[in-house]
Amino acid sequence: xxxxxxxxxxxxxxxxxxxxxxxxxxxxxxxxxxxxxxxxxxxxxxxxxxxxxxxxxxxxxxxxxxxxxxxxxxxxxxxxxxxxxxxxxxxxxxxxxxxxxxxxxxxxxxxxxxxxxxxxxxxxxxxxxxxxxxxxxxxxxxxxxxxxxxxxxxxxxxxxxxxxxxxxxxxxxxxxxxxxxxxxxxxxxxxxxxxxxxxxxxxxxxxxxxxxxxxxxxxxxxxxxxxxxxxxxxxxxxxxxxxxxxxxxxxxxxxxxxxxxxxxxxxxxxxxxxxxxxxxxxxxxxxxxxxxxxxxxxxxxxxxxxxxxxxxxxxxxxxxxxxxxxxxxxxxxxxxxxxxxxxxxxxxxxxxxxxxxxxxxxxxxxxxxxxxxxxxxxxxxxxxxxxxxxxxxxxxxxxxxxxxxxxxxxxxxxxxxxxxxxxxxxxxxxxxxxxxxxxxxxxxxxxxxxxxxxxxxxxxxxxxxxxxxxxxxxxxxxxxxxxxxxxxxxxxxxxxxxxxxxxxxxxxxxxxxxxxxxxxxxxxxxxxxxxxxxxxxxxxxxxxxxxxxxxxxxxxxxxxxxxxxxxxxxxxxxxxxxxxxxxxxxxxxxxxxxxxxxxxxxxxxxxxxxxxxxxxxxxxxxxxxxxxxxxxxxxxxxxxxxxxxxxxxxxxxxxxxxxxxxxxxxxxxxxxxxxxxxxxxxxxxxxxxxxxxxxxxxxxxxxxxxxxxxxxxxxxxxxxxxxxxxxxxxxxxxxxxxxxxxxxxxxxxxxxxxxxxxxxxxxxxxxxxxxxxxxxxxxxxxxxxxxxxxxxxxxxxxxxxxxxxxxxxxxxxxxxxxxxxxxxxxxxxxxxxxxxxxxxxxxxxxxxxxxxxxxxxxxxxxxxxxxxxxxxxxxxxxxxxxxxxxxxxxxxxxxxxxxxxxxxxxxxxxxxxxxxxxxxxxxxxxxxxxx
Ligand SMILES: Nc1nc2c(ncn2[C@@H]2O[C@H](COP(=O)(O)O[C@H]3[C@@H](O)[C@H](n4cnc5c(=O)[nH]c(N)nc54)O[C@@H]3COP(=O)(O)O)[C@@H](O)[C@H]2O)c(=O)[nH]1
Numbered sequence: 001x002x003x004x005x006x007x008x009x010x011x012x013x014x015x016x017x018x019x020x021x022x023x024x025x026x027x028x029x030x031x032x033x034x035x036x037x038x039x040x041x042x043x044x045x046x047x048x049x050x051x052x053x054x055x056x057x058x059x060x061x062x063x064x065x066x067x068x069x070x071x072x073x074x075x076x077x078x079x080x081x082x083x084x085x086x087x088x089x090x091x092x093x094x095x096x097x098x099x100x101x102x103x104x105x106x107x108x109x110x111x112x113x114x115x116x117x118x119x120x121x122x123x124x125x126x127x128x129x130x131x132x133x134x135x136x137x138x139x140x141x142x143x144x145x146x147x148x149x150x151x152x153x154x155x156x157x158x159x160x161x162x163x164x165x166x167x168x169x170x171x172x173x174x175x176x177x178x179x180x181x182x183x184x185x186x187x188x189x190x191x192x193x194x195x196x197x198x199x200x201x202x203x204x205x206x207x208x209x210x211x212x213x214x215x216x217x218x219x220x221x222x223x224x225x226x227x228x229x230x231x232x233x234x235x236x237x238x239x240x241x242x243x244x245x246x247x248x249x250x251x252x253x254x255x256x257x258x259x260x261x262x263x264x265x266x267x268x269x270x271x272x273x274x275x276x277x278x279x280x281x282x283x284x285x286x287x288x289x290x291x292x293x294x295x296x297x298x299x300x301x302x303x304x305x306x307x308x309x310x311x312x313x314x315x316x317x318x319x320x321x322x323x324x325x326x327x328x329x330x331x332x333x334x335x336x337x338x339x340x341x342x343x344x345x346x347x348x349x350x351x352x353x354x355x356x357x358x359x360x361x362x363x364x365x366x367x368x369x370x371x372x373x374x375x376x377x378x379x380x381x382x383x384x385x386x387x388x389x390x391x392x393x394x395x396x397x398x399x400x401x402x403x404x405x406x407x408x409x410x411x412x413x414x415x416x417x418x419x420x421x422x423x424x425x426x427x428x429x430x431x432x433x434x435x436x437x438x439x440x441x442x443x444x445x446x447x448x449x450x451x452x453x454x455x456x457x458x459x460x461x462x463x464x465x466x467x468x469x470x471x472x473x474x475x476x477x478x479x480x481x482x483x484x485x486x487x488x489x490x491x492x493x494x495x496x497x498x499x500x501x502x503x504x505x506x507x508x509x510x511x512x513x514x515x516x517x518x519x520x521x522x523x524x525x526x527x528x529x530x531x532x533x534x535x536x537x538x539x540x541x542x543x544x545x546x547x548x549x550x551x552x553x554x555x556x557x558x559x560x561x562x563x564x565x566x567x568x569x570x571x572x573x574x575x576x577x578x579x580x581x582x583x584x585x586x587x588x589x590x591x592x593x594x595x596x597x598x599x600x601x602x603x604x605x606x607x608x609x610x611x612x613x614x615x616x617x618x619x620x621x622x623x624x625x626x627x628x629x630x631x632x633x634x635x636x637x638x639x640x641x642x643x644x645x646x647x648x649x650x651x652x653x654x655x656x657x658x659x660x661x662x663x664x665x666x667x668x669x670x671x672x673x674x675x676x677x678x679x680x681x682x683x684x685x686x687x688x689x690x691x692x693x694x695x696x697x698x699x700x701x702x703x704x705x706x707x708x709x710x711x712x713x714x715x716x717x718x719x720x721x722x723x724x725x726x727x728x729x730x731x732x733x734x735x736x737x738x739x740x741x742x743x744x745x746x747x748x749x750x751x752x753x754x755x756x757x758x759x760x761x762x763x764x765x766x767x768x769x770x771x772x773x774x775x776x777x778x779x780x781x782x783x784x785x786x787x788x789x790x791x792x793x794x795x796x797x798x799x800x801x802x803x804x805x806x807x808x809x810x811x812x813x814x815x816x817x818x819x820x821x822x823x824x825x826x827x828x829x830x831x832x833x834x835x836x837x838x839x840x841x842x843x844x845x846x847x848x849x850x851x852x853x854x855x856x857x858x859x860x861x862x863x864x865x866x867x868x869x870x871x872x873x874x875x876x877x878x879x880x881x882x883x884x885x886x887x888x889x890x891x892x893x894x895x896x897x898x899x900x901x902x903x904x905x906x907x908x909x910x911x912x913x914x915x916x917x918x919x920x921x922x923x924x925x926x927x928x929x930x931x
Contacts, residue, residue, distance in 0.1 A: 041120075042138035044078060045127060048098075050091055051077035055133060064120065064140050066113025081110040098126060098134075107141060119145035148179050193341060196232070200345040203228045207352055211359075218360055219250075222353075223261060225327075226254030229349055233342055235312075235329040240353070241267045242316070242325035265302040269323065272298045279315035279323055283350070284343045287311040303328070310336045312343070314350035319358050327353065382478030386461070388471055390415050390434065402457060402480045404450030415476075422446040422454065430461070438463045438471050444481065455482045498572040500550055501557035509571035509579055513631050516581060520625050528591030530580040531620040531638035532560070532598065535650040537576035542802075544611060551608045552615065559601045563594060579638070588623055588655060595619050595653045603651065616651030618642050627656050640664050671723050673709060678733060683707055685740055686907035687758065689920055690878060690900040693892045696928035698921050700757040700791065702900060703741050704907045705733070725765050734766040735775050741790065742783035744910055749785075751914055757819065759791035764798045768805075773812045780816065787817030791842070795823045799838065807837055814839040821878065826866055836873065843870045845896070847881025854886045867894045888927065903927065 042060040047053045054077075062068050065081050079087055090108060097104035103125035109117050124136020206228065210221050222240050230238045239253035241264070253264035269276055274294040278285050287295060288310060303311070310331050318324035327350050376383050382399030386392060392410040400406050403419065410418055416427050423446055433441035442460040449455060458479045466472040496508035504512070516527045534556065541549040553576065560578055561570050569581035580598070585591050599617055606613040620641025628634040637656040640663075645654035677683050687701035707715040724730040741758045748756050766772060780787050792813060799806045799822065810820055821842035822835075826849055845866050849859045863879065870877045879891045882901030891899055904924050908916065 041140060043136075044138070045133055045135045046078055048095075048126070048132050048134050050079050050087060052079040054078055060138070064112075064118060064138060065110060082108065083111070094122075094124075102126060104136075107145070110138075118142045144179075148183075193339065196339070197341050197345075199232050200341065200348075203232045204345075204348055204352065207349070211352075211356055218356065221356060222250070222252050223254070225349060225353060226252060226261065229327075229329065229346070230254055230256045233329055233346065235331045237330040239264050239328050239330070240316075240325065241328070242357070243267075243269050244324070267302050267326070271302075274298050275313075275326075276323055279313060279326060283314065283347045285313040285315075286338055286343075287313065303330075305330055310334060310338075312338055312346060314346045316350055316354050316357060318354075319361060324357060325353075382457075382476075382480070384410075384415070384476040384478060386415055386474040386476060388473060390431075390474065392418070393473065399478055402449070402455065402478060403447070404453075409450070419445070420448040422448065434461055434463065434474060455480060456485045457481055501554050501572050503557050503561075503578075504569055504571040506571060506573040509569055509573060509581065510631050510635075512569050513581055513634070516583060517624060517629060517631065517634075519583075521629070525583070526585045526626065527624050528582040528585040528588075528594075529622050529624065529634050529638045530582065530591065530595055530598070531622075531635075531642040532578040532580065532602075532617050533619075533642050533646065534576040534602075535616045535618055535646065537615070540613065540615065544608075544613070548608050548611065548613075552606055552613060555606050555608070556602060556615075556617075560598055563597045563601060579635075585623065588621075591621050591623065592653065592655070595621055599651065599653060618646035618650050619653040620645055620656060621653060622656040636664070637661065666719075667723060670715065670720050671727060674707075674720055674723060674727070674729060677707055677709075678729075678736065680710075682709060683733065683736075684909065685737060685744075686909055687744070687913045688900060688907035689905045689913070689924075690759075690898045691904050691924045691928070693888070693896055693899055693928065696925035698756065698904075698917060698924060699898060700759060701913065702759040702793070702907075703737060703744075703761070705737065705761075706907075721763065725763050728765070730763045730765050731769055731771075734763060735779075738776060738779045738790075739782075742779045742785050745785045745789050746783050747910070748914070751917075753914075753917060757789040757791050759793050759819075759821065761793050761823065762798075764795070764801075767794060767798050767809060772809075773816065776813070776816055776818065780818075788819055791819040791821060793821050793823040793844065796825055796827060799834070803834055803837075807839070810839050826862060840875060842876045842878055842897075844878045844880055847901075850879050850881045850887055850891075850901070851883070853884075853890050860890060863891070863896075864894045867891075867896050871895065885927065892928070 043058040045055040127133035242250040314327040316325035385394035622637040640660040641656040692699040876897040878898040
């Protein structure tokens with residue numbers, strides 16, 4: 001307060017304790033004598049310097065302060081009735097006025113002994129006799145001041161009146177006028193404050209409007225806060241920093257000078273622990289220069305102005321009570337005063353912003369929740385929420401679709417009652433897992449829908465814990481796996497069944513067989529395995545097509561199944577191969593009876609696509625555990641028995657015997673040994689002469705293959721040639737025979753027997769081999785023989801399979817110029833019609849017709865007929881297996897061209913033959929003509 005301004009005294013001066021009195025100086029004049037005691041107020045002479053030691057006082061002190069002046073030895077001080085906090089300032093004012101005017105007049109409050117406040121006007125001047133002393137007067141102005149106080153409490157409406165009154169009344173009293181002017185200043189200050197507050201409120205209203213606007217944009221709102229607050233607070237900059245997980249996620253700084261926003265330096269919460277600590281404690285933190293050096297230090301880098309300027313901070317507290325941001329106003333003016341309304345305003349803005357942040361977070365959470373709910377609602381997977389009792393509190397559409405129950409039919413209902421699990425044992429498992437162990441349960445369930453349909457589902461139920469780790473609910477995922485199960489079953493069926501007939505496939509059959517063998521072992525019972533192969537099925541396929549073949553197989557399967565019990569097994573394990581497993585077979589004849597039934601029923605006509613088809617089957621039977629105790633051996637034994645049945649003329653059944661096993665083992669042995677036979681030169685050719693029945697000369701030879709095994713000795717061709725056929729080795733062997741025979745013809749020619757020919761047996765596989773023609777051509781070409789000297793014997797059965805192709809192959813052979821004959825004629829049911837088409841030169845009457853001549857008239861008639869027919873077809877005839885003169889004579893009578901047999905010679909090695917040829921010629925001539 002400048003000049004003579006009043007100093008309020010709101011608190012009792014602690015320097016003076018009640019009961020204290022002021023002293024009278026030793027030099028004090030007698031006031032009663034002088035009459036000064038009659039004057040109002042306190043008249044004093046005191047030291048100019050504190051503590052204002054009085055030299056003399058009048059009695060007015062007691063009336064004004066309640067203290068009695070005392071003797072000169074008391075050390076009372078006038079300054080002690082003045083509050084300590086004001087003393088220094090008062091002293092300075094008095095000294096200043098004395099300096100300027102040599103006197104002073106100041107109003108201030110003192111504390112009465114009774115504790116009450118009194119206002120005084122202190123007027124004084126330096127003592128004329130001592131510059132260190134002051135003489136003055138304390139006048140009690142409490143009434144006036146109190147009155148002024150009352151006036152001050154009046155509001156703005158009085159201001160006008162006061163101003164009016166001041167001008168109209170033209171107060172004579174200068175003191176009152178000054179008081180009134182002071183009032184006006186106060187009112188003006190309040191008006192400014194009011195205006196500021198109004199502006200602040202408008203700003204807040206505007207922000208609230210923005211926040212409630214439909215076009216609400218949080219970032220825009222932040223900008224507006226910066227902008228408006230800068231203006232209303234008259235600050236130079238205002239920034240908002242926001243943190244999340246210790247990182248600034250958004251920061252914005254408005255600069256009044258440029259009226260522009262810029263990204264400020266980043267404030268990372270973890271780099272400003274002191275600042276955070278302050279912000280946590282205070283709603284508003286004002287940073288003055290020199291204040292809170294620890295905070296200033298922290299801000300040195302990010303906010304260098306923190307050290308120079310005044311900053312005001314308002315923390316932003318998030319929903320979890322942690323500081324999520326800060327609002328900072330920055331003012332270049334170092335003497336800036338932050339009024340309480342401004343602090344309040346900034347705090348209000350911070351409150352508002354916190355609310356917006358929370359709304360933002362809430363909105364974000366709501367958006368997330370909404371998105372999550374939408375996702376769950378639209379999910380194809382069934383989702384359910386259960387309360388702690390296992391009752392539905394939520395289900396999505398997919399769950400309703402799977403179970404057939406709508407949400408309102410499920411909510412509040414217990415899960416296990418509604419699902420109606422078929423596997424009832426699961427109920428207790430689920431209950432135990434969820435309610436007792438509070439553990440996750442998942443598994444495949446078979447349940448019944450509301451409509452009563454059974455379905456499969458995969459269910460996962462997970463306990464959900466709250467923040468206190470207490471079970472609050474269960475979350476469940478429910479997937480309809482019926483389609484998957486069906487597909488799986490279908491795949492399993494495909495994997496274990498024959499797609500054509502629907503019978504079991506080999507894998508399933510073998511698994512069942514394995515199980516049956518184990519049962520036999522345990523129970524001592526017996527099983528039978530039947531192995532069935534349709535005879536000549538290939539012909540049906542080739543002649544009527546695969547579709548008909550397939551239909552036949554389906555019908556065969558049906559007929560087989562009709563012959564066995566449902567507990568027995570029937571499988572198709574190959575093209576036309578079926579296996580049948582008979583359980584609990586008491587004796588072999590029981591299995592035999594079933595097998596016969598099957599053969600009988602299969603031999604009955606089948607009707608497919610207007611075709612009546614007659615087939616037969618060959619069937620092998622093996623019994624377990626007698627014939628074998630493992631799958632492989634009994635399957636092999638049944639197979640061997642079936643082959644045996646087939647070899648025995650088809651349409652028959654054969655029980656497995658150990659001999660078959662031995663034969664099979666021998667075959668396996670031969671198969672392996674044959675691979676090395678050629679390389680080891682164990683194979684060689686014998687030649688058996690043929691005699692011309694017209695002149696008794698040797699006209700040619702038949703080449704017959706021999707195998708001299710180093711350990712087993714001579715192995716008959718009947719045994720190893722079929723194996724060579726099966727393994728394909730016959731091609732290599734056959735080529736070698738052709739080349740060897742060409743070589744023999746060359747050597748015979750060299751020996752003078754250039755008229756002799758050699759007949760080579762062609763196997764079926766060789767005959768069909770496309771490279772045969774080239775091989776023969778090459779052999780003839782390389783040897784340079786006359787091709788007619790080389791003869792090829794082809795069996796009847798080879799020709800009857802794919803006749804057209806056979807004829808074509810024969811034509812090609814004939815084009816080379818070789819001689820062709822049909823071997824084993826009469827055994828293969830060859831049609832005479834075909835015979836005319838075959839480009840052949842000779843027919844060989846099979847040994848079986850010759851061997852019983854002259855005892856079997858039937859064979860004699862057939863032989864005679866074949867010879868006659870051959871003549872009619874202009875073909876020559878060779879009779880084989882001639883062992884007796886009677887046979888020779890009969891054949892000669894029938895005009896058979898040639899004869900071959902032991903009667904003339906057994907097959908001989910080339911060397912022996914060449915050596916014996918002259919003798920053989922003589923002997924043959926003798927045999928024919930010497931009788
Ligand atoms: N693809 C080929 N097959 C061949 C070849 N070599 C022989 N074979 C065929 O093997 C079967 C058995 O032949 P094999 O044991 O050699 O028997 C032949 C003669 O030894 C035998 N034969 C001849 N004369 C008589 C006789 O008076 N009595 C009697 N009991 N047996 C006799 O007959 C067989 C010749 O038969 P065939 O071929 O039908 O003229 C046999 O089927 C041979 O064909 C070969 O190299 N390749």
